[in-house]
Amino acid sequence: MKNRSFLSVIALLFIGAVFGAVLVSNFGLVKPAYAERQIGGDKPVVSPGSMDLMSFNKAFVEVAEQVTPSIVQIRVVSTVKTKAEDPFRFFFRFRDDAPHNQQSGGSGVIISKDGYILTNNHVVENANSVEVTLFDKRAFEAQVIGTDPLTDLAVIKIDAEDLPAAYLGESDKLKVGEWVMAIGNPLSLSSTVTAGIISAKGRSLEIIEDRAGVENFLQTDAAINPGNSGGALVNLEGAVIGINTAIATNGMSSSYIGYGFAIPIDLAKSVAEDLIANGKVSRGYIGVSITEVNAATAKAIGLDKPTGVMVQDVLPDGAAAKADIQPGDVILKIDGKVVNMPNELQSAVARKRAGNKVNLEVFRDGDKLDKVVELKAPDKEDEEPATVVKRDKKKSKDEIAVKQFSDIGFTLREMTDNDYKTYEVETGILIKSVENYSKAYNQRLIAGLVITEVKNDNNKINVNSIEEFEKIVEDSKGSAILLKVKDIQGNTRFVGLEIPD
DSSP: HHHHHHHHHHHHHHHHHHHHHHHHOOOOOOOOOOOOOOSSSSSSSSSTTTTGGGHHHHHHHHHHHHHGGGGGEEEEEEEOOOOOOOOOEOOEEEEEEETTEEEEEEEEOOOOTTTTEOOOOHHHHTEEEOOOEESSSSEEEEEEEEEEETTTTTEEEEEEOOOOOOOOOGGGGGGOOOEEEEEEOGGGGEEEEEEEEEEEEEEOOOOSSSSTTTOHHHHHHHEOOOTTTTTTEETSSSEEEEEEEEEEESSOSSOOOEEEEEHHHHHHHHHHHHHHHHSSSBBOOOOOEEEEEEEHHHHHTSSSSOSSOOOOOOTTSHHHHTOOOOOEEEEETTTTTTTSHHHHHHHHTTTTTTEEEEEEEETTEEEEEEEEEBBBBOOOOOOOOOOOOOOOOOGGGOOEEEEEEEEEEEEEEEOOHHHHHTTTTOOOOOEEEEEETTHHHTTTTOOTTTEEEETTTTTEEEEESSHHHHHHHHHHTTTTOOOOOOOOSSOOEEEEEEEOO
């Protein structure tokens, strides 16, 4: 009996040892592989697939030791430009030195052994002088090679050799939840390292004022503060996967309150290569205005689920127009990659140059079409001439109908002859008012928009009366319709609207 108990104990210990070994062997953490680039260092700090749970802490130490020398401190004297407070702030720490000048500080990433440094445009914008201090405390005057305000990136150069260039990774392969480290010079404290994870991808913050600005930020909870701007966001292989750019604030201070944002390195590399080669970015454009596709819009146009981005407007004689891209089309993919947000398409195009071709998968009237678009450089004058509208039919005040659609949440009225001239349309009905928190309100419909067209079951109908619109709504109960609306400035967009039973 004792022998049997002893053998049972031995057997249990053996099974436990085997089970433990299996568990330990499956704790590999970060295993992406990165290819060499024309700019950047030769190899990552930590070999892919070399980490297990026991060496996790060591990875942070190795990355900090190896990457920190590639991060520089930047001091700039520039022309003062006072701006209003914004809850998403670029990183600036400055003191006023003169009535029209300010001294500011930021960070930069060495991307070549001969002195090219990648940073943010807002760090060196309007710079009168730029000074770079290396990790070994050597200081150099720097030359601004080129800037790109639309991505908030810039390249500067110092006269030095054999510098420790950072290894540039591939941000497209990042997953939410991956560990990252932020390295920079926050609050004038040089060579600071913090850690966190990738909290989200594809963030658009609307902090770049130009409407053509490209915002596709990585979000991280690694602590970053003023002065980190232009510094590196790196993964646990020591590969730079982002350039730190902005922080979320409570509006009362410009310090870290939980989240920071970085420009993906895939976009930054493309911009840096152009700036080094040409001093500017030769960016190509599709020539469309786009918006996200939500559930109501997807239902209205017959998509199985909300996906892609909807083309709201097409620039005349632009690249998209020449490829027969039309307003109301939904772009599902670019070069085989699914796009679900406008900034995802913008970011993909921003890596291309004028003359490059992109392959688009487009959804139109229930069909999927393949379109090849050759990107164009932006035209200096790309405004569409005003349309001259001639109408024979006039309505008296007694004929101007008004009707409330309570289930949808707006009130419509028919157009006057003056309305047609003002909005430069030949057909349409005017949104007179919108109820708060209604279906119309939630789709960002507002008073003063003109509904020029309604799409129902892939049939496009130009509406010119309340009676016509009412019939469409009656025929569409339980489904959705797609409205084409126009504002008084001449901007048009498509809006999906669910119609209750």
